[in-house]
Amino acid sequence: MSGAKSVAPENRTVIGLTFGNSNSSIAYTVDDKAEVIANEDGDRQIPTILSYVDGDEYYGQQAKAFLIRNPNNTVAYFRDFLGKDFEHIDPTHNHASAHPKDVDGAVSFTIKDKAEEDAEPSTVSVSEVATRYLRRLVGSASDYLGKKVTSAVITVPTNFNDKQKAALLAAANAADLEVLQLISEPVAAALAYDARPEAQVEDKIVVVAELGGTRSDVAVIASRQGMYTVLATAHDYEFNGVALDKILMDHFAKEFLKRNPSAKDPRENARGLAKLKFEAEATKRALSIGANASFSVESLSDGIDFASTINRLRYETLSRTVFEGINRLVESVIKKAGLDVLDVDEVILSGGTAHTPRIASNFSNxxxxxxxxxxxxxxxxxxxxxxxxxxxxxxxxxxxQDYEADDIDQSTHAAVTTVAHISNAIGVVSLNAAGEEIFVPVVPAETAVPAKRTVHVAAPKDGGDVLVKFVEGNTHIKVTKPEPKPKEDKTAKVEDAADSDEESDFSDDEEEEEEKREKVWKIGNTLAEAAIRNVKKGGKVEVTVQVNADLSVILTTREVGAQGGVRGQLNA
Ligand code: ATP
Known part of the structure; x- marks a missing residue:
């Protein structure tokens, strides 16, 4: 971050920020606990929108309300345009607010942001819009904390490229904000959970589904002793909160037209559309809490008021395609990471759309x-x-916050981006009660390096000379089919099937028990063997595996409580 704004550690007041296309949030920490703070309107999810009326600038929820009456001077859905050329942006979401324009390849908006009636509209670049917006966020945070906020950590999607990051940094600096670090959204979400006092730091595979208004981003993360490694990511711009709003907008517009056959379609007029959207979003949120929600708009079209209700089941049926799209996204990223659903210890739902109960219950399935x-x-x-x-x-x-800007850049970068990690687990072979060889993992797969782990393995009951075999291990999914059905039905069934495919499918489904899928270790390549002499009866063997940054491995083993031991090094 050379050349960027930096503040001496002792002069900093720091916050955490999310800066989304739809909403932004501010948090700060007290006594190691993070709290999200409300802005002056009392909002913790602050719409990422600016609006200008008679030269006054409005932001957040107030600006959002102006989408109905003042759309042309209201700028919304602009975050993803930062650091992008005009030809590479998708302006789909800007049709009902100020439209992005091409000014020498840069994305800009033309808005009336001055008080004078006859003033020419201004052309404002997306960087300037971001700066103005961030200035408002920082202003709200400073007001709340009673001191000037100087610095922030800001979250970004995992697919933000260097140009986008640079543009965000520049926009923040121009708003007089030092950016301590940009961290990826899924890592921030994982950190929020792992930093809770009751949380146990454990090795786990975490899927973070970041479901927002305009995008759904899913990441698979390996968490190894507090280090996060992003293993795979997927991004989608179709199955999102806005798509759910659209479903409700269409549903109620159709109902309105059914009741008022001679009225104009509210979707064909900008104000009607904006009203539909505003209320649809509120109805959608209400359906995340209750089984029913109302929908009511004054003067929706041709001066006709409209009020109706919808229940959650109906909403879920209408929204099935979106929910299924999100399911597929999650499944695809797990596959991309080379993992199976059985490998996943935790699924974190993050972002506004993650409140939707059906999405969470689908994940449970x-x-x-x-x-x-x-x-x-x-x-x-x-x-x-x-x-x-x-x-x-x-x-x-x-x-x-106590580090100098340069040190932050160097010391913390790797922890939140993809760092080198081992792909197979490293462990030792042991015997189970039945005398079969089993794999005992010492360093799990996907552990970021360097790493050092120790485990104690029971030696054979009678002690004596023990051979420790270091091996790689990997998991595979063992599928156990249910017991086959008795044969006698078979002919009848085949005949049924010939009669009607559908029916037989259905009855098959009903009868068939689900197959059992479980994760089992497979012993892979042998890395080394070490003999320990004269282990005492009932003794234990300590095994240490150290993987260096260059992926070379140091293996050590000794009898617990005894002197000496065996040490060996393997090159990467
Ligand atoms: P993006 O950058 O993808 O546009 P964001 O990160 O800026 O999104 P979020 O606040 O995470 O914004 O998500 C906004 C979306 O979440 C909106 O579509 C909003 O309607 C939806 N949302 C917010 N609260 C709820 C809720 N309680 N139930 C269902 N949806 C909700």
Missing amino acids: IFPQTTRILAPSTNPYAINPSELGARGAALQASLI
């Missing part, structure tokens, strides 16, 4: 029961999905 699904509707200990990113960012900010 995709993953085995042993996987924790961390969403409000499935787990009482879940953290508000809308607050995870900001909390994680604030925690990271408080961890690094």
